Structure formats: C-alpha cells, structure tokens
Amino acid sequence: MNYFFSFLVLAEIFSIVAFSTNLLMGVVGIFSVAQAAIMGIGAYTSGILVMMGVPFPLAVLAAIAVCAGVNLISSLPSLRLAGDYFIITSFGTQLVATAVFINWSSLTGGASGLSGIPVATMFGYSFVTASQFAVLSTLALCLVALSFWLILRSPYGMMLNAIRLDEIAVVASGRKVLQTKIGVSAVSGAYAGIGGALYAAYISFIDPVSFDIHVSVLVVTMVVVGGARTLAGSIIGPFLLLAIPQALTLIDIPSTLVGPIRQLIYGLLLIAFMLWRPQGIAGKSL
C-alpha cells in the first residue's frame, strides 16, 4: 500500500510540472525543455529555506516566487523574438541550471546534493509517510488543475490560444502579446516551483541529477503522451510514464542498463506519438 502511495505522490508531483509545461508548450506554443531545471530551482529554494528553519508554507511561497521570476527572466530575451531562439534559450537554461546546481556547492551541496531536508509540516500537521503526503500532493494538484482550467476558460486563456494559432493577428487586434507571454511564463514557473517544493519535502534528498536534461525530456514526453491543453492529458501522461520504470523492475536486466533502457523507451515514445498521434492520448493537436 505504501508502495502505491509513493507512486501516487511522485506522479502527482510530476503532473504539476506537466501542467507547467503544458501551459507553455501546449497552450501558447512556446517550446520548453527546461521545466525540470525550474522545478529544481523550486526544490533547492524550498529545501534550503526549510533546512534554515523557515516554516514549510513560507518556503513553498518563496519557491513559487523564485521560480516564477527565473522562468520569466530566462524567457525574457527570447520573448521579443519568436521561434527558434526560444529553443536555444530553453536548452541553455537547462544546461546552465544544472551547472549551477553542481558547481555552487556551498549552497547546493554540489554533485552529492542536499540530504536530510525536514518533513513538511503545515498548521500543526506533519506529512511524514507517503499516505499522509498524498493528501498534500493531491490538494496541490487539485489547486493547480483548477487554476489551469480557469485560465483556459477565461478571456485570457482564449488569448493564449489565439497567440499560438496566429500571433500576428493578435498583435494586429491591439492585444498586448508580450505582457501575456510574460504573465504565462510566470504562472508556468510558479507551477514548476510548487512541484519542486513538494518533491524536496517528500523525497527529503535532492541532487543535480534529479533535475537534469533527461528529466526535462521526460516531462516533455509526459505532455506529449498525455496530450496538450487538457486536464486529463497532463495527468494521464505522468501516471503512465512513471509506471514504466516500475514495470522495468519486474524484468531482469542489469542495473547499469536500467536507466538507458528507460530513456530509450521515452525516446521511442516521443517519435511514435509525433508520427502517429501528435495529439497524445487525451489531448488536442500540438
């Protein structure tokens, strides 16, 4: 049962990060392969603050603020220019963030990471076991999903969709595309920050490898497999893809090959879905 709950918590955390990517990539059409880095920044911010004795809710708020800011700043140079510059900014943000996690060792603990992050306590309750933490992560996922749904339904969401479909037409009709993109970057960053803060509190150990480029590709795969622009898509993807490593443990393969085989499956899934089902399982076309 504990096994099930720990899977549930991880899948819910990744669902939150998938919402973050879905908002950028699925809705506005801004490519992002740096969401794991933003999530990592949230995890480190909240982890370090909690270790310094800051209460958990405040640390989460700080993580949200920092991630919203970083996502905004990292996208700022490219927002003025459309298209392919964003790809490079995105890859660059991811690689630079990993370099910072590894090399700023006085703050982040370097390659060996931060261990012993205290358990989450909120309003007198502490979330120690997986089943207790599942309450917290479910609550957070519901909040993020609700806000995602509300954003998509609102006039603002209509505009986000319009930007993806025809940016020039939106500019021509007098809407402020730049401000909208900045706003959506901040919201997407905030989602990833929530995911990161929960991850740090739940696993209680974070290191640079947990947030490297492979994790970002995994998150992109989740959105692609689940489907763009739908609530169900952002939730189905993470649950399905996180089940793959669990299934792999049932097969007898050498431990050094587990990681590569898992990633090979993710890569093949990306190709297959792009070829035959670009809208994913429960989404709309990219």
Next chain:
Amino acid sequence: MLYVQLIADGVVTGCAIGLVAVSFAYFYATTGIFHVAHAGIYTLCGYIAWYLTGLGIPFILALIASILCGALVGMFVQVTLYQTLENKGASPLVKLIASIGVLTTLQNIVAIFFTPNIVQFDLPWRLNSLTIGGVWFSVPQILILLSSVGLFAAVVLFSKYSKLGKRIRAVASNPGLAEITHLNPQRVFVYVIAISSGLVAVPGVLVGVDQALQPYTSLIILLTAVIAMIAGGIGSLGGAFVMSIVLAVIQSLSVAFVSGRWSIAVVFAIFVLFILIRPEGLVRRKFSRAI
C-alpha cells in the same frame, strides 16, 4: 605563453565545433528543421569508430565507416521521420519534439549497445605531440585542425560551384519554386542530411580520439555550435565557422578567470548578449526561413 596555449587550444576546439555548426547550419538553412538529433549522430559516429578500432581495424577505415554510418542514419531519419511529418503537415514544434526523441533514442542505443561509461580510443599515437613555435599540439588536435579547415573549405566550394550545391541553395532559398521546377526538394533534403551527418562524424570521432567519448555530453557541443551559427548569421556557413572559433577561444581564455566548470554559462551569456544587441548575427544575410 599560457594565453597563447589557451588560444591555440581554443582554436582547435573551435574548429571541431565549427564543423558541427557548419553541418547543422547546412541542414537547418535548407529545411528549417531544428535537427537536435544531429548531436545523437555525433555521439553514435564516435562510438562506431571506437568499436571498430577496438576490433583491430585501422583507424582511417574506422573513420570512413563511421562517416558512412552517420550519413546512412541521417538519411534514414530524414526519409522515415521528417519526410513523413512533412507530408502530414506537422508544425515545426512537432518536428522538433520528434528530433529530441531521435536524440534520446540514439544516445541510449549507444549506452546500451556499446557502454554507458566514458571510454578512450586504444591508439598509441593519440598521445604523441608536436611543438610548433612553442605551442603544444597533440596529434589528434592537428588532425582536427587540418580536417576541419579542409572540410569546411570543401563544403563552401561544393555549395558554391557544384551542380548539387547550387540545387541545394535553390531549394533553400525558395522551396515552392524548387518544387514547381522539378528540383525535388524532398530528395535534396536527403542529400543534405547525408552530407551534414557525414560531416559531423569527423569531429565526433576526432574529438573522441583527442579526449574521450561519453554518450550524453554531445548536446552541450551542439548548443555551442547552434549559438555560433546564430551569432555568425544563419545561412552564412563562413560566419558559423568563424564564430565557433571565436566562441571556443573566449571559452578557453575564460578558464584563466573563472573555473572551467562554468564554461557553458560563459557561452550562454554570449548568446544572450547577441540576442539583445545583434539578433541577426554578425554577418547580415537575407534569410527568410527562420526567426
């Protein structure tokens, strides 16, 4: 003297990256596809050559074999993936994600079938060195220098004077017109990816000989190459090559001031500066496809 040595090292690295940048730019400027999987072909070719030399095959044959393998894999990707997506009218985002899928697949095929560990070529001459005018070069470094400059010149001449090169430029500048006049863009794309994938095999192998091979690091090299391509002006092969050398020299010199672990941050900072100050690159070119 330290600085001269650092500059020399930077020039060598820059030549290798330059070849990656030129080959990437050649395909990108022609098709408009952001071919991230290029980094996967780079890795794959290095490991193929490493495997073949391990079997006792002479290095030059292993190099040629890996160039051919690279070209074949590239053509396979173009025909089975990009062309199918193009026929389905897929958006650039879909093509990019598919390309990331190919990159992940290639890297992990390498990790599974060869080894996930860092490996070095078992060639005794790779440790030999020469001193030219007080500057130290290893033999693989000299090979990188000569082959990069030679191949770069060959690509430029090919693009400018050969019939196929002209046809490629025609397709790149106006795909619609090329389609009408039976230049057959889809077939040209296959030729282009074969050329660029074969080219990228050379730095893939030689940098591996000079340093070591790793399955997952090629993305950083590709990122540097793409930044050089943008800084040099997309569509200008010379700009991409020269900017690669400039970037690598700056990166190499920066080691004297900040720790080498931050070199990727230095390159990225240069990219941000370029975007803010001169987004069209050093060499102004009319290039309508991207950006």
